[in-house]
Amino acid sequence: MLSLVRGGTREIFLKLKDWDLIDSLAGEFSLSEKKHKDAWDKSSEGQTLIFASLKGRSIADIRVFLVNSSPGEILTYMINSGLSEKLENARMLPRTILFRVSGEYSEVMEQMKQDYDARIGKIPLFLRSKGGCGRIAVMFTRNNLNRPIAIKDLFPDVLYVKMPYEKLIRSLRSRAMSYFNEARGHVDWRSLEIRVYDLWERYPLQARRLRMVLDELEIGLVLGEGRGKDYAHILMPVPVYRFHLATFLEPRQIKEILMGLEYSASGKRLVDLDLFEGKKKTSWGVMASKEEDREMAGVRYRKELMKEFLPSTRRQLARIEKDLEREERS
Numbered sequence: 001m002l003s004l005v006r007g008g009t010r011e012i013f014l015k016l017k018d019w020d021l022i023d024s025l026a027g028e029f030s031l032s033e034k035k036h037k038d039a040w041d042k043s044s045e046g047q048t049l050i051f052a053s054l055k056g057r058s059i060a061d062i063r064v065f066l067v068n069s070s071p072g073e074i075l076t077y078m079i080n081s082g083l084s085e086k087l088e089n090a091r092m093l094p095r096t097i098l099f100r101v102s103g104e105y106s107e108v109m110e111q112m113k114q115d116y117d118a119r120i121g122k123i124p125l126f127l128r129s130k131g132g133c134g135r136i137a138v139m140f141t142r143n144n145l146n147r148p149i150a151i152k153d154l155f156p157d158v159l160y161v162k163m164p165y166e167k168l169i170r171s172l173r174s175r176a177m178s179y180f181n182e183a184r185g186h187v188d189w190r191s192l193e194i195r196v197y198d199l200w201e202r203y204p205l206q207a208r209r210l211r212m213v214l215d216e217l218e219i220g221l222v223l224g225e226g227r228g229k230d231y232a233h234i235l236m237p238v239p240v241y242r243f244h245l246a247t248f249l250e251p252r253q254i255k256e257i258l259m260g261l262e263y264s265a266s267g268k269r270l271v272d273l274d275l276f277e278g279k280k281k282t283s284w285g286v287m288a289s290k291e292e293d294r295e296m297a298g299v300r301y302r303k304e305l306m307k308e309f310l311p312s313t314r315r316q317l318a319r320i321e322k323d324l325e326r327e328e329r330s
Contacts, residue, residue, distance in 0.1 A: 002218050003145040004176035007169060008096030008137075009043040012071040014052045015088040022052060022065070024083055025074065031065045039064040041150035048074065055088045095165045096137045097172065098145055098154075102248050103184035105140045105155050111182060112138065115175075116168070118161040123154060135160035136168050144218045147310055180248075189220070189246045190277060192254060195230060196241040197272035202327050203227060203241045206271055209320045210243065213261060216313050219254065220247030251275060255282045259294075260301035264321045267299050 016022070025031060031050075034042055039049055043066055050065040067074065071092060078084050101108060112118060123139070138159040141149055161168055172179075181187075196206050207225065214222060224244045229237040247254060258273040275282040288297035306314060 002221055004100045004180050005169065005172045006098050006145045007045045007165075008098055008139070009040065009045065010048040010071050010095070011093035012048060012050055012074065013091045013093060014050060015090070016052055016054050017086050017088055018054070021078070021083055021086040022063075024081070024086075025050075025065075025067075025077070028077055028081075029067045029069050029074065031067050034064045034066050036062060036064050038150075039066065041152075042066065042148055044148045046070075050074070051093070094135065094137050096139060097165075097169055098149055099138055099140050099172065099176070099179070100145050101140050101142060101180065101183040103187075105183055106157075108179045108183040109140065109157060109159055112159055112161075112179065116159075116161045116163060116171075118159045121158045121160050123151065123156055123158055135162045136165055138168075138172070144216075146216070146218060184248060187248075189248055190251060192245045192247060192251060193276045194243040194245060194254075194258065195274040195276065196243070197230075197238065197274070198241075200328050201239055202324055203239075205320055205324050205327070207241055207243075209317065209324075210261065210273075212313065212316060212320075213257065213309075214243075214245070216309055217257065219249055219257075220245050251277050251282045252287070255284070255287055256301050257305060259284055259287055259298045260303075260305035263295070263298045263302050264325070265302075265318065267295065268325070269295070269298075270321065270324055 014021070022031070034049075043049055046068065048067050048069060048071050050067060051062050052065065053062045075090065078087065099108075109120065113120060118135075118138075121137075138161060140155040140157070140159075141153050143149055143153045163171075194210070196203065196210065198206050211222070211225075214220075222243055223246055224242075226242060228240050228242050230240040231237055245254070255275050258275055262269060262271055262273055264270050284294050284297065287301075288294065289300075292300070309317070
């Protein structure tokens with residue numbers, strides 16, 4: 001639910017004798033040609049960017065292809081298929097690791113520099129074939145790591161670490177929470193409770209919907225969830241579904257998300273989502289703009305929330321919301 005470290009896109013540079021080699025690769029792998037300026041922005045972990053040019057051509061003639069395979073698989077196929085004769089040379093570009101921060105990234109970068117005997121460089125260097133000097137480039141972002149990260153979403157400084165990739169990423173993952181909290185100044189996380197109220201008690205669907213959104217946004221850790229009872233009035237129990245959330249965000253930021261989730265795409269009210277920190281409830285009234293009622297504010301927050309989701313998540317939400325409306329009618 002909260003990913004702090006992941007590998008970056010693998011990159012390989014191929015100097016070709018002719019373009020037939022690319023045609024042969026396209027017959028085995030699903031190649032997608034990208035513009036050089038935004039190739040990185042449209043790639044993610046587990047994918048490979050192939051930078052290819054003909055022998056004797058300039059850098060301006062480089063073509064870029066995205067493939068859902070590793071460089072090892074690509075090179076193995078070329079060797080086993082006798083395609084290496086069409087290749088002038090091949091060169092691996094520096095490996096990259098992405099680290100998510102919330103707070104002051106320079107402090108955690110300085111700590112990592114000391115811990116790993118690293119040096120600091122700039123982003124353009126890691127795109128050059130020899131820029132890393134055999135080092136791994138650790139880059140920092142405030143964005144979620146469960147989606148492609150654009151160059152513009154990265155901080156300008158890169159930490160170069162001279163260490164085997166697998167050893168470094170294991171070490172960073174084991175210490176990720178410590179570094180993350182250090183960047184935040186070791187500020188305590190908030191312990192919040194989300195209470196889900198559904199008149200038709202469609203709690204399996206409601207829980208699935210909210211769980212999916214919390215996973216997508218990566219805003220903290222769900223420490224527990226389950227059905228229970230709440231008491232709107234003395235001796236009047238009301239069924240409720242509870243999520244216990246540990247988060248580094250302020251309650252107001254979580255409430256914005258919950259208000260957006262109370263409504264469907266059509267503006268229909270699907271659920272009541274209350275937020276508590278201890279016994280203190282975050283009211284929707286302080287979230288609404290002047291002259292907005294609850295519905296108007298909820299619809300506005302939903303529109304803003306949808307922009308944060310991947311297309312696949314929006315499609316899944318639409319399907320769940322149709323199921324919710326179908327169960328209500330039945």
